[in-house]
Amino acid sequence: MPVVAVANQKGGVGKTTTAINLGAALARSGRRILLIDGDPQSNATSGLGLAPGAPGTIYDVLGGAPAADCVRPTDEPGLSLLPASRDLAGAEVELAESPDRERRLGASIAMLRSGYDFILIDCAPSLGLLTLNALTAADRVLIPVQCEYLALEGLGHLADTIGRVAEWLNPSLEVGGVLLTMFDPRTNLSQEVVRQVRAHFPQTYTTVIPRSVRLGEAPSFGRTVFEHAPASPGADAYRALAREFLAREERA
Amino acid sequence: MPVVAVANQKGGVGKTTTAINLGAALARSGRRILLIDGDPQSNATSGLGLAPGAPGTIYDVLGGAPAADCVRPTDEPGLSLLPASRDLAGAEVELAESPDRERRLGASIAMLRSGYDFILIDCAPSLGLLTLNALTAADRVLIPVQCEYLALEGLGHLADTIGRVAEWLNPSLEVGGVLLTMFDPRTNLSQEVVRQVRAHFPQTYTTVIPRSVRLGEAPSFGRTVFEHAPASPGADAYRALAREFLAREERA
Ligand SMILES: Nc1ncnc2c1ncn2[C@@H]1O[C@H](COP(=O)(O)OP(=O)(O)OP(=O)(O)O)[C@@H](O)[C@H]1O
Ligand SMILES: Nc1ncnc2c1ncn2[C@@H]1O[C@H](COP(=O)(O)OP(=O)(O)OP(=O)(O)O)[C@@H](O)[C@H]1O
Numbered sequence: 204m205p206v207v208a209v210a211n212q213k214g215g216v217g218k219t220t221t222a223i224n225l226g227a228a229l230a231r232s233g234r235r236i237l238l239i240d241g242d243p244q245s246n247a248t249s250g251l252g253l254a255p256g257a258p259g260t261i262y263d264v265l266g267g268a269p270a271a272d273c274v275r276p277t278d279e280p281g282l283s284l285l286p287a288s289r290d291l292a293g294a295e296v297e298l299a300e301s302p303d304r305e306r307r308l309g310a311s312i313a314m315l316r317s318g319y320d321f322i323l324i325d326c327a328p329s330l331g332l333l334t335l336n337a338l339t340a341a342d343r344v345l346i347p348v349q350c351e352y353l354a355l356e357g358l359g360h361l362a363d364t365i366g367r368v369a370e371w372l373n374p375s376l377e378v379g380g381v382l383l384t385m386f387d388p389r390t391n392l393s394q395e396v397v398r399q400v401r402a403h404f405p406q407t408y409t410t411v412i413p414r415s416v417r418l419g420e421a422p423s424f425g426r427t428v429f430e431h432a433p434a435s436p437g438a439d440a441y442r443a444l445a446r447e448f449l450a451r452e453e454r455a
Numbered sequence: 456m457p458v459v460a461v462a463n464q465k466g467g468v469g470k471t472t473t474a475i476n477l478g479a480a481l482a483r484s485g486r487r488i489l490l491i492d493g494d495p496q497s498n499a500t501s502g503l504g505l506a507p508g509a510p511g512t513i514y515d516v517l518g519g520a521p522a523a524d525c526v527r528p529t530d531e532p533g534l535s536l537l538p539a540s541r542d543l544a545g546a547e548v549e550l551a552e553s554p555d556r557e558r559r560l561g562a563s564i565a566m567l568r569s570g571y572d573f574i575l576i577d578c579a580p581s582l583g584l585l586t587l588n589a590l591t592a593a594d595r596v597l598i599p600v601q602c603e604y605l606a607l608e609g610l611g612h613l614a615d616t617i618g619r620v621a622e623w624l625n626p627s628l629e630v631g632g633v634l635l636t637m638f639d640p641r642t643n644l645s646q647e648v649v650r651q652v653r654a655h656f657p658q659t660y661t662t663v664i665p666r667s668v669r670l671g672e673a674p675s676f677g678r679t680v681f682e683h684a685p686a687s688p689g690a691d692a693y694r695a696l697a698r699e700f701l702a703r704e705e706r707a
């Protein structure tokens with residue numbers, strides 16, 4: 204029952220798009236999936252067509268509410284969501300003074316783990332306390348990297364943070380995979396980023412997610428790419444990613 | 456000497472690209488510009504070809520170092536930078552307990568204001584204490600919105616936060632403009648986002664920044680779009696934005 208944090212402090216690299224569509228692809232292959240929205244922007248929540256303000260959110264769970272009470276079904280059979288809302292932004296400051304401040308999320312979801320084959324956590328674009336909670340609760344980190352920006356510099360910072368969490372808070376944490384997203388074969392930069400990322404990170408998935416208008420549109424309709432445009436290159440890419448993800452898990 | 460915060464908690468919408476290239480366009484039209492990198496990712500710093508680890512950064516300034524000592528020249532004549540580095544990520548928690556926690560940046564840069572025609576602050580993708588410091592120090596907010604995602608929901612949250620800052624911390628704060636970025640005329644979603652944003656926000660600039668490979672590449676070379684590809688659609692768009700920005704300032 205591994206917990207996978209989808210994290211990268213760089214904004215707009217495809218964390219939410221990956222969490223939603225990998226989650227849905229795994230659910231469509233028969234796995235029981237829980238997606239946790241760990242970002243006050245609550246894009247995973249709205250991207251699945253749910254309203255953030257529902258009965259219970261991750262903010263309530265961090266405050267002590269039972270996580271099972273806050274989990275909700277989505278339109279994708281087999282994919283459940285622990286939603287987020289704006290008030291999650293307050294959690295960083297509120298948690299800052301408590302002794303278990305990085306461990307809260309892990310402790311709250313411990314009871315849930317046996318009910319799912321995988322739990323994915325969509326992280327906010329920062330390395331603050333919310334993301335530290337996700338990394339402390341996780342077994343693996345999936346790092347989306349967009350192909351438009353030579354963002355290797357930021358990856359070093361993320362790798363350092365993962366190392367520190369593994370050393371002080373969560374010894375079982377490891378980098379599960381690096382995923383190249385928004386790949387545009389027409390540009391030299393995209394090709395260069397792919398080369399550099401593969402050279403620096405051996406855990407880089409073979410699957411590369413292409414830049415695809417359909418994929419970019421889907422969250423505006425509150426639908427996964429499989430509901431919005433099932434035959435599109437984006438849908439094919441996330442199906443291939445799910446297969447590669449499962450093959451790695453079976454080997455792990 | 457207005458201070459302009461370039462802010463949107465949604466990641467990857469073009470905040471840094473706008474801060475760098477609007478700053479450079481204004482400098483090339485003869486204005487004296489200071490760009491403050493307010494993001495621990497320090498993309499504005501690396502995007503201008505500077506190394507974040509230099510003598511003084513915004514982290515030192517928030518800790519009491521004189522801001523003037525930390526300002527550095529860039530390759531663009533007339534454009535100076537107050538750089539950031541990773542350790543800025545620690546400022547959020549460190550500032551949380553001090554009584555002037557939102558006002559630190561404004562107080563530190565007060566002495567600098569008379570030396571520049573405009574000060575731009577590139578914000579992190581969050582509404583945490585760093586962005587609150589930028590909003591408290593600013594006279595106007597420039598909000599980039601990408602055309603690929605119907606992110607109006609997030610804009611409401613940002614507008615609420617700006618309202619609260621104006622009410623409690625900085626009465627002169629107002630929304631200076633909303634900038635549509637990464638526009639791709641081939642997609643319906645782009646056209647729809649433009650329509651919706653213009654309808655909701657009368658302050659939306661007429662200038663729209665197109666999605667352009669050259670613009671995406673420039674920061675990887677540590678150069679502005681004017682150095683990297685001066686005749687590209689991206690360079691033209693940011694020149695047009697600078698003209699429109701100045702026209703609004705003259706009317707203000
Ligand atoms: N492969 C793709 N092709 C085209 N558009 C994409 C692709 N992946 C994501 N997008 C779009 O790019 C934008 C950023 O993606 P997304 O919101 O998933 O990134 P994120 O890393 O979660 O952002 P944040 O840092 O704000 O959490 C969204 O508008 C999304 O719809
Ligand atoms: N108009 C454009 N056309 C093509 N690519 C662009 C455009 N504007 C920005 N980009 C690219 O998109 C990515 C996101 O842009 P940028 O880093 O400026 O966004 P940001 O809002 O500052 O992100 P963050 O939330 O991480 O601070 C970068 O790789 C940048 O080079």
Ligand SMILES: [Mg+2]
Pocket residue numbers: 218219220242246325326
């Ligand atoms: Mg996201």
Ligand SMILES: [Mg+2]
Pocket residue numbers: 470471472494498577578579
């Ligand atoms: Mg930025």
